[in-house]
């Protein structure tokens with residue numbers, strides 16, 4: 039469908055819950071399902087997309103994100119089928135950002151060509167580290183050299199917008215080994231980099247062996263965070279969100295929607311949506327998701343109405359993740375409230391401590407503030423983060 043005037047913007051997230059094997063730290067909903075399960079899921083997903091699209095008739099979709107799991111497990115053809123279902127069901131903007139997460143161990147050159155033809159214009163590689171020993175400790179299925187070849191295939195296939203995910207705080211990782219990873223990867227000049235600190239989650243292999251893991255201490259992790267910020271700034275990247283860096287103008291539009299508290303619809307088991315004044319999540323189970331969609335039901339596990347108070351707290355929580363922070367004017371336009379006045383005491387405290395910065399009517403977290411953002415944000419927004 040062609041773009042129409044005056045439509046509200048919408049993002050679409052699609053969860054592909056398939057992985058060849060589980061990484062030791064991962065608590066996302068995914069697993070190694072059979073080819074028949076994958077085919078049945080794709081079929082249901084397309085049905086679900088067609089069924090829900092009319093509820094978003096007043097919206098123009100300007101970002102699509104296929105995440106997981108490992109979307110590239112369904113191959114270029116599977117991704118093209120989803121892209122086609124979206125383009126015939128929703129109003130897509132002419133310049134829609136269409137991102138697909140790719141595991142370097144599951145992507146072939148032919149898949150990249152097929153994705154490109156299907157309209158995918160952004161690839162997000164989950165690399166995590168340039169050291170094979172660290173990749174092995176995470177149970178990643180690829181080596182650094184396999185990543186390099188997948189990255190070069192993506193460039194050859196014509197992708198000019200590539201993100202690379204990295205992790206710090208890994209078992210046996212040092213500040214030097216992380217610096218080496220950041221330097222090697224930034225030398226490839228991807229348009230975007232995401233850097234996440236490892237979190238040990240219950241229910242994962244790492245969670246079960248947490249007492250035996252040799253992890254960098256808190257000071258080293260902080261050093262890694264600041265060192266990466268310095269290296270990437272010097273390499274021309276803007277640290278535009280706590281965990282994200284982009285070349286000028288290459289910020290991820292889809293993720294910016296989350297942080298701008300704009301609407302999005304999710305499809306697939308465990309996918310969340312923020313749409314029509316509600317936040318809701320689908321059941322994190324492939325079989326139950328498929329059964330519900332086949333029965334013509336919505337596989338909703340959780341749903342809540344967003345009150346005005348929630349909206350305000352969420353906006354503070356999300357916007358303070360961004361380097362652009364919160365401006366009094368934007369805040370007033372959204373909530374009819376003077377942000378600086380209402381939160382004066384807390385803002386003054388964090389400015390005094392050097393955690394928050396204030397530039398005319400804009401309030402934002404500096405490097406140190408971004409590192410301790412959870413504590414600061416939950417204090418200001420009075421929200422559990």
Ligand code: SF4
Nearest residue numbers: 057060061064106107
């Ligand atoms: S590839 Fe990604 S989604 Fe799959 S297990 Fe590893 S971290 Fe989790």
